[in-house]
Amino acid sequence: MNGRKRPPSFRRNRNPLTWLLRHAQMALSALGRLSRSPLGTLMTAAVIGIALALPGGLHLLVDNVRGLSTTWQGAASISLFLADDVDDVQAERVRQLVDQRADVAETRLISRADALDEFRRLSGFGEAVDLIDENPLPPVVLVRPVESSTESEAVARIAAELQAYREIELAQVDLKWVQRLAAITATIERGTLILAVMLAGAVLLIIGNTIRLEIQNRQHEIEVMKLVGGTHAFIRRPFLYEGIWHGLFGATIAVLLIVGSLYLLDDSVQRLAGLYASDFALDLADPLGLAGILIGGPLLGLGGAWLAVSRHLSRIEPQ
C-alpha cells in the first residue's frame, strides 16, 4: 500500500538435535497414550493383525499352489500315444519327425519306463503299480504347438493330421489331468487374488477408519493445538506415530497368528509332505515373509495415518 516495509518473517526453530529429540519424545508419548487405553489399542491391533495375517497366509498358499503347478506349466497341449508295438528308438524317430513340422514349437518324448515312473509318482498307487507284471503304458510324445496355432481349432487340426501316422495310435488334445490341474490352479489363483484384493482393501479401510474415528475423537485436542500455534506437522506427528505403533502391534499379532496357524496345521502338512515325498512340501515357514510383515505393517500404519490425517486435519479449524 503506502510503501510499508516488508513485515518481519516468523522465527522458526530448526535445530536438528531438538527436532530428533522431539520425535523420540513423540514416539514414546504416542505409545504412552495407546497404553492408557490398552483394550482399544489391542482391539485395533487385533483387527489389523487379522487383516494382515490373511493376505500373508494366502500369499504362502498361492506360492505353494504355483510351486505345485509349475511341474505342469508349459505341458504339451497334444499328447501322442504311440502304438503298443513301437519301441523307444522308433518313438524317438516319431518325435523328431513331429518336431520338424512348422506348426510345432517343441516336443518331448516320454518313454514307456518314464511314463510308468511318472504314473507311479503321481497316481499314488505306489508299490501297487509294481504288481502289474508288464508295463501297460505306451510311449507318449508331448507336443507344444507354436504360439500362433494355440487356438483349439488349430490344435485339433494338427492332432487330426498327426493321427494319420501309422505309429501314432491316439493324438489326444491335452491330457485331462493336466487340464484339471490347470483348471484347479487357475480357480485357486483367481479365488486367492479376489481374496487378497478384498483383504488389502480391508486393511486400508480398517486403518483409515480407525484413524478417522480417532481424529474425530480428538477434534477438540486438535482445535486447541491449533489455537496455541501448533503447526500441521506438529499436530500430525502423534497420529503418524500412533499409526506406526498400531501397524507394528498389528504386524506382531499377524506373525503370531501365522506362526500359530502353522503350528496347528503342522501335523496335517507333515503328513501331506510325507505322502508326496519331495514332490510337494508346503513351504510355510518363510522368515523373509514374516520379516516383510513386520516391516510392512508399520509402513502401512504410517501410510494409512498419513492419508487419514491429511484428509481430515485441515478440515478441523478452531471455532
Next chain:
Amino acid sequence: MNGRKRPPSFRRNRNPLTWLLRHAQMALSALGRLSRSPLGTLMTAAVIGIALALPGGLHLLVDNVRGLSTTWQGAASISLFLADDVDDVQAERVRQLVDQRADVAETRLISRADALDEFRRLSGFGEAVDLIDENPLPPVVLVRPVESSTESEAVARIAAELQAYREIELAQVDLKWVQRLAAITATIERGTLILAVMLAGAVLLIIGNTIRLEIQNRQHEIEVMKLVGGTHAFIRRPFLYEGIWHGLFGATIAVLLIVGSLYLLDDSVQRLAGLYASDFALDLADPLGLAGILIGGPLLGLGGAWLAVSRHLSRIEPQ
C-alpha cells in the same frame, strides 16, 4: 427417619403406541445420522462387508471340499490286491472270508472292471486308458477294521496276517491316494477352520471397535442426554439402530462381494465342473446362505452394538 411418608414414585410413560412410534422415529433418525457422514458409514460398512463375505465364501469352500471328500470317507484302511489269476468269483469268496474276521468291520470288493472304471474317472487319463489292451489292474478288496483295531500297529498286524492268504498278492495299509486326499482335505479343513475363527473374531472386533470409537466420539452427547434425564434404554437405542443399519449395509456389501466373486470365478469353475463331470461341481450360488448373511449381518450389528454400548455407557457419567 422420623416416620416420613413413602416418597412418590416417578411417572413412567408406557403407552405402547408412543413406544412403537418412537422406535420407528429412532430407526429413521439413526439412518439420517449415518447418511450425514456417508463416507464414514460406507467405510465401516465395507469393512464389515469384507469381514462377513470371507467367512461366507469360506463356508461355501469348506462345504465343497467336504462334498469332494465324502466319496472317500469311510474308505478302507487296508487294500488287498489280489493275485492276477484270481477271477471275480474267487475274489468275492476272499472278501467273504476276510469279512468274517472279528477284527474286520466291513469289506468291499472292487472288481477288475470297477477298478479300471474308477481309475479312468479319477486319474484323468480318460480315453487314453482304453488304449491299454488288457486290464492290468487286479481285483481289490477294501477292508475297514473294527473301531478298536484302528491304531496303525493293529492294522499292520491284520495286514500281515491277511498277506498269508495265497490269493492275496499284497495287503497294503491304506491306499496312498486315499491317504493323500484325506490329508489334503484335513489340511484344508483345518486351515479353513483357523481362517473362519480368525474372521469371526475380526467381525466382532470390527463392530465392537467401531461402536467403541463412536461412543467415545459421542461422549459429550451421551453426557448431555443423561443430564436432561434420558434413561439408559433411551440413550442406547440410537446406537443399537446404528448397529443394525451398519450390519445391514455390511451384509449387503458382503452379498455383493460374494456374488461378484462368483461372477469372476464363474468360468474357471465352469471349466472345472465340466472336467469333473458330475463328480465335483462347486455349488457356490447358495441363496439360503446369502439370505442368512442378510439376516445375520443386522443381528450381528445389533449384538455388537449391545455389547459395546453396555460396556461403555454406564462408564460415561455427566461431569
Next chain:
Amino acid sequence: MARDHGATVIRFDNVAKRYPTGHEGLSGVDLQLEAGEMAFLTGHSGAGKSTLLRLIALLERATRGQVWVNERNLNRLSRRDVPFHRREVGMIFQDHRLLHDRSVFNNVALPLVVAGMGHAEIQRRVRAALDKVGLLKKEKVFPVSLSGGEQQRVGIARALVSKPPVLLADEPTGNLDPELSREIMELFLQFNQVGVTLLIATHDIDLVRRLGRRVIRLHQGRIDSDSGAAT
C-alpha cells in the same frame, strides 16, 4: 428436626463431598429450601457452589450425610430412577453443555424428547421457551454460530422448557451483559411466582443485593452465612 417437611423441596443433612483427589468440596452442610423459595448461592471461586448444585442434580453423590429432594433420599435412589429424578430438576450450567450437531430447537427440545412427549406439544413448548430468552429467530441455527451469551440463553431455555419444579442455575448470567442479566433474572422471578423453587449460584453481588432474596454464602465448602436459615 421436628419441622413440617411437607413443603421442604431441598434438604441437606450434614452433607460432605470428598472428591477422589482427597479434596473436600463440601463439609458439614445443613440446608433447607421450601417449595417456592428463591435463593442465591455465593462464595469465592472454589467455595463449593457448583458442588452443592451437582449434589442436588445427582451429578455427584454425597460422601457423607443425606440429600433429600422432593421428599426422596437421594442416597437411596436406584440407578434406574436417576433419570426420572433429573427430569424434575432443571439445571443451567456454567459451560452451557449444548450439543453442537443439533439445532437450537433440537437442543431445547431434548428434555421433552427424552421424556417421550408428543410432537405438537414439543413444538409449542420449545417455541415458548425460546421466545422467553429472546432467541426465537435463531431456532434453526446451530450453537457454533451463536455468541457466548446466546448459548447461555439456549441453555436456560432448555432448563425451562420442561417446567421442572426445581431449577438450579450455575452462574446463569456470567456471560451476559447487565441488561440481559436483568431480563433473565426477571424470568427467574416470574418462574418463582408460579411456584418453582430456584437455587442460583452467582458472583454478581450487586444483582443479589438488589433483589433482596435469601443468600447462602459458602466459604471453603462450609456455609458461612445464610440470610434465610430457618434454624
Next chain:
Amino acid sequence: MARDHGATVIRFDNVAKRYPTGHEGLSGVDLQLEAGEMAFLTGHSGAGKSTLLRLIALLERATRGQVWVNERNLNRLSRRDVPFHRREVGMIFQDHRLLHDRSVFNNVALPLVVAGMGHAEIQRRVRAALDKVGLLKKEKVFPVSLSGGEQQRVGIARALVSKPPVLLADEPTGNLDPELSREIMELFLQFNQVGVTLLIATHDIDLVRRLGRRVIRLHQGRIDSDSGAAT
C-alpha cells in the same frame, strides 16, 4: 491514513465479517491499537466482541477490509504462517478450551511445547504462570476436578505463559468472584506495564469504569463509541 505505523500493533481497515449464515457479525469496523495499549471491548450479547477478537487471532478471516497485526496483513498470511502468527497472540476464551485428558501443568505448557521449547525452560515458565493465577498447588490435577473459576484461571495462565506481545481476553472474569476478578485485572495491568498490548472483552461495566482505560463499545457489529480513538 498517514500516521506513524511503527507502534501500531492491531489495525482494522473497514473490516466486515459476514458469517456463512448471512449474519453480519461485524460491519465497517476501523480500529487501531498502539503497542502497549490496554483497551476494553464492551457491548450487548451478540454485539460482535468475540468476532472481533477471533479476527485478530485468525480464528476467522474478514470477509471485507483488512486486519493488520504486528505489521502483517492477515489477509495475505499464508496457511503455513498461521500457527506462527497465533504464537504471537495469546487468547483467553469464554469457554476455557482446556484439554481434559491432560494435567493442569501440561495444559499450560502446551504453547511452549508446540513452539519446541526446552524441558527445563518449560518447567520454569509454567510454574511461574501458575503461581501468578494462584494455582501452583493444582498443577498435577486434571481440569475436570477444577471449579469453573479455576479452569478460567488455567486458561489465563496458558495465554500468559508464552509471553506473547498481544493478549486477547474474552470475558476473562465472567466466572470469577469480584475479588479474583480484581486480582486478574491486576495481573493484566502488570503485563501491560511491561509492554504487552491487551484487548479485553467484558460485561463488567464497573470494573471497566474503575480502571479508566480506553473502552471500545460495539453495537450490532459496529463501533458505537471509542474513548481512545485517535481519528
